Amino acid sequence: xxxxxxxxxxxxxxxxxxxxxxxxxxxxxxxxxxxxxxxxxxxxxxxxxxxxxxxxxxxxxxxxxxxxxxxxxxxxxxxxxxxxxxxxxxxxxxxxxxxxxxxxxxxxxxxxxxxxxxxxxxxxxxxxxxxxxxxxxxxxxxxxxxxxxxxxxxxxxxxxxxxxxxxxxxxxxxxxxxxxxxxxxxxxxxxxxxxxxxxxxxxxxxxxxxxxxxxxxxxxxxxxxxxxxxxxxxxxxxxxxxxxxxxxxxxxxxxxxxxxxxxxxxxxxxxxxxxxxxxxxxxxxxxxxxxxxxxxxxxxxxxxxxxxxxxxxxxxxxxxxxxxxxxxxxxxxxxxxxxxxxxx
Amino acid sequence: xxxxxxxxxxxxxxxxxxxxxxxxxxxxxxxxxxxxxxxxxxxxxxxxxxxxxxxxxxxxxxxxxxxxxxxxxxxxxxxxxxxxxxxxxxxxxxxxxxxxxxxxxxxxxxxxxxxxxxxxxxxxxxxxxxxxxxxxxxxxxxxxxxxxxxxxxxxxxxxxxxxxxxxxxxxxxxxxxxxxxxxxxxxxxxxxxxxxxxxxxxxxxxxxxxxxxxxxxxxxxxxxxxxxxxxxxxxxxxxxxxxxxxxxxxxxxxxxxxxxxxxxxxxxxxxxxxxxxxxxxxxxxxxxxxxxxxxxxxxxxxxxxxxxxxxxxxxxxxxxxxxxxxxxxxxxxxx
Amino acid sequence: xxxxxxxxxxxxxxxxxxxxxxxxxxxxxxxxxxxxxxxxxxxxxxxxxxxxxxxxxxxxxxxxxxxxxxxxxxxxxxxxxxxxxxxxxxxxxxxxxxxxxxxxxxxxxxxxxxxxxxxxxxxxxxxxxxxxxxxxxxxxxxxxxxxxxxxxxxxxxxxxxxxxxxxxxxxxxxxxxxxxxxxxxxxxxxxxxxxxxxxxxxxxxxxxxxxxxxxxxxxxxxxxxxxxxxxxxxxxxxxxxxxx
Numbered sequence: 001x002x003x004x005x006x007x008x009x010x011x012x013x014x015x016x017x018x019x020x021x022x023x024x025x026x027x028x029x030x031x032x033x034x035x036x037x038x039x040x041x042x043x044x045x046x047x048x049x050x051x052x053x054x055x056x057x058x059x060x061x062x063x064x065x066x067x068x069x070x071x072x073x074x075x076x077x078x079x080x081x082x083x084x085x086x087x088x089x090x091x092x093x094x095x096x097x098x099x100x101x102x103x104x105x106x107x108x109x110x111x112x113x114x115x116x117x118x119x120x121x122x123x124x125x126x127x128x129x130x131x132x133x134x135x136x137x138x139x140x141x142x143x144x145x146x147x148x149x150x151x152x153x154x155x156x157x158x159x160x161x162x163x164x165x166x167x168x169x170x171x172x173x174x175x176x177x178x179x180x181x182x183x184x185x186x187x188x189x190x191x192x193x194x195x196x197x198x199x200x201x202x203x204x205x206x207x208x209x210x211x212x213x214x215x216x217x218x219x220x221x222x223x224x225x226x227x228x229x230x231x232x233x234x235x236x237x238x239x240x241x242x243x244x245x246x247x248x249x250x251x252x253x254x255x256x257x258x259x260x261x262x263x264x265x266x267x268x269x270x271x272x273x274x275x276x277x278x279x280x281x282x283x284x285x286x287x288x289x290x291x292x293x294x295x296x297x298x299x300x301x302x303x304x305x306x307x308x309x310x311x312x313x314x315x316x317x318x319x320x321x322x323x324x325x326x327x328x329x330x331x332x333x334x335x336x337x338x339x340x341x342x343x344x
Numbered sequence: 345x346x347x348x349x350x351x352x353x354x355x356x357x358x359x360x361x362x363x364x365x366x367x368x369x370x371x372x373x374x375x376x377x378x379x380x381x382x383x384x385x386x387x388x389x390x391x392x393x394x395x396x397x398x399x400x401x402x403x404x405x406x407x408x409x410x411x412x413x414x415x416x417x418x419x420x421x422x423x424x425x426x427x428x429x430x431x432x433x434x435x436x437x438x439x440x441x442x443x444x445x446x447x448x449x450x451x452x453x454x455x456x457x458x459x460x461x462x463x464x465x466x467x468x469x470x471x472x473x474x475x476x477x478x479x480x481x482x483x484x485x486x487x488x489x490x491x492x493x494x495x496x497x498x499x500x501x502x503x504x505x506x507x508x509x510x511x512x513x514x515x516x517x518x519x520x521x522x523x524x525x526x527x528x529x530x531x532x533x534x535x536x537x538x539x540x541x542x543x544x545x546x547x548x549x550x551x552x553x554x555x556x557x558x559x560x561x562x563x564x565x566x567x568x569x570x571x572x573x574x575x576x577x578x579x580x581x582x583x584x585x586x587x588x589x590x591x592x593x594x595x596x597x598x599x600x601x602x603x604x605x606x607x608x609x610x611x612x613x614x615x616x617x618x619x620x621x622x623x624x625x626x627x628x629x630x631x632x633x634x635x636x637x638x639x640x641x642x643x644x645x646x647x648x649x650x651x652x653x654x655x656x657x658x659x660x661x662x663x664x665x666x667x668x669x670x671x672x673x674x675x676x677x678x679x
Numbered sequence: 680x681x682x683x684x685x686x687x688x689x690x691x692x693x694x695x696x697x698x699x700x701x702x703x704x705x706x707x708x709x710x711x712x713x714x715x716x717x718x719x720x721x722x723x724x725x726x727x728x729x730x731x732x733x734x735x736x737x738x739x740x741x742x743x744x745x746x747x748x749x750x751x752x753x754x755x756x757x758x759x760x761x762x763x764x765x766x767x768x769x770x771x772x773x774x775x776x777x778x779x780x781x782x783x784x785x786x787x788x789x790x791x792x793x794x795x796x797x798x799x800x801x802x803x804x805x806x807x808x809x810x811x812x813x814x815x816x817x818x819x820x821x822x823x824x825x826x827x828x829x830x831x832x833x834x835x836x837x838x839x840x841x842x843x844x845x846x847x848x849x850x851x852x853x854x855x856x857x858x859x860x861x862x863x864x865x866x867x868x869x870x871x872x873x874x875x876x877x878x879x880x881x882x883x884x885x886x887x888x889x890x891x892x893x894x895x896x897x898x899x900x901x902x903x904x905x906x907x908x909x910x911x912x913x914x915x916x917x918x919x920x921x922x923x
Contacts, residue, residue, distance in 0.1 A: 120485075319502065
């Protein structure tokens, strides 16, 4: 692949990735209508978010339940800046910069903590911290807009009313926003791919495999882990910025909820931990399932057996994904990507 | 055993500092709160809530201390306990509506029994099917138990619906006893009583029975217990089942405390239980007890003094305790 | 001293710990009765041998027979119940339990036998003194005594003892030597001791086996080894009287 020398390794996988890439690149033209574009944009920034989590979980071996905190910081950073300073590119820049600084600083603190305590302790603590942060965001309503969040406007070029082309296809501000999200996501993903395939990335994997040996070989685990934490947090924050730009809204339910945390966990594990491509597959499957599985399940739901309709109720798509998740952990430790690559 | 020999034994070093934390906290809060009656109400609320959290967290800490297994699905058992009980409520509605403490207690006991039975059995299944295959692999353990929790929560929603279900208190448990200026809620007293009974029972089993001896030794050094000839793995399942049953019990008590059930309720309590277990020291029942009281009392004081910081106050508390004792209040001496 | 088939025999035992091949074909026979010393340099595989016998690590090849049963694949608790008592290198004392509770746990078949306890107190008076206290307050030597006491609280067929004198002051070592002599005299339990302290080994051992690089490189009577300084030097890299 471009820049990184980490090819998909597997014909089916390469094919799937190409299809997804093409679909996303040409979405405004292939799938007319706002609903489809929404799905596409959501896939884009969730790919970045999931990939950043894979960097942490799959490559560095750290289980954290506070990752959505960084996503939220990004979303709120851009969102609050646009809300408070007006819809301009400089607002976006300021908000993004502030979000990055805060995210990296927090990541450093959490990263240092992770080294003082055992992995399981750490997971528990991040759960508590993540919950607390979410509640804090809802509580500081004068600043963050509380439970309801904030809606805001984008700079002129990104607004729906801004017409660039009328024919052969309608290209307006929304489409421009979409491509901003798409290309940013693409670049971020490729950058992450580059990082994990660099010498730095290899050391991370060595640390994940056998900490003692890595340390014995002279690598300062503290430094590597901290950097990995910071990179993951920064990427998540940027994903948050993108989500804010697309949704023109930021709020706790969308960014900081434990549901979102579980979602990206599912994406990474089902897609394949430690592969980054897994994040692409996982995010795509998840968002598509969330949107479209409902209609599929509605069909099954009209059976006559008592409990079955409830289990197949469209809103219960998460139940089945949860089952798939558990099965993945046991039987497909490298997720779908692993199966497609036919690891021996 | 030993005849009266007169020599100086080294003083039994009792670690009492943590025992003073709760009283000190309560005393410190009194001037901040100002009104004595409010202070009593808040403190009692905290103690009652703390007892319930202790009940749910105690199983978690023992399972972790003994088996090195952290069950992120523990919250599911809390929810399941509450929901299992509510299925039974129509059957005992007569007892619950009677205005007699005895009848109400009877109903409560019945609900608790059902909840513990259901969560105990499910705990057994959960341990054998989901947890056992990933013994010794912390990453997979966390993932798999989180997955279990997701599935359980979704099943609850599938069966009971996503909306909150109201669970009214039995008649004689409602209201408060009034002592002069101070109002003391009846149900909170009941919660405290139940909590103390459970705590006493646990201490009794741990300190006076061979089973308890095995558990305490196993928490310290499971391998050595095996070398002494005990099949400690069989004990694991038992402790896991007990922990799940206790979670179910806690779920029922919590349901009545809040007078409502939601599918996420177990998760919410679980976060608090995690904080408690970390504060108390993994594997220590005594530490868990003190930790639970600390967390609940702090939450109640903070809820009154600075409502926006309620959950944050617990994180702060956890951070402070870890700074003082980095492995919790009463860490178990490991290997 | 010995009679008939060996109580314990290892044949071609290989043990891997992760990627490391520690035991590379151990052949060892321990006859009934008496005390066999297992000597060797650091890292020779002595502790691994004991742990393999005890089932904490399973042999990847070869087999372990005890009292006419093949215990190679048995679980540790079953091996213990077959009559083997294990005193590990780090003593395995439960620091949060009292001395009494430590012994109670070791007494599998029920309450502690009074006469037996008196005998133990005779060997290790400190244990009587510290009876109700948590084992964590004991000194190193006293912990070692407790660990040994746990092994002898009930009759067993075989003791596996890993470096009982490690890190102990000479005076305490004297106590332990006395205790072991007493043990040899009053019970017919077979004892296998891993040691690096040759003086200790010489005073108590009847038979000796020497390990190096995961294999047994010498077996024979202790008296023979004690008398042959060249052999000692070759096998253990030291002279007898130097090592305290």
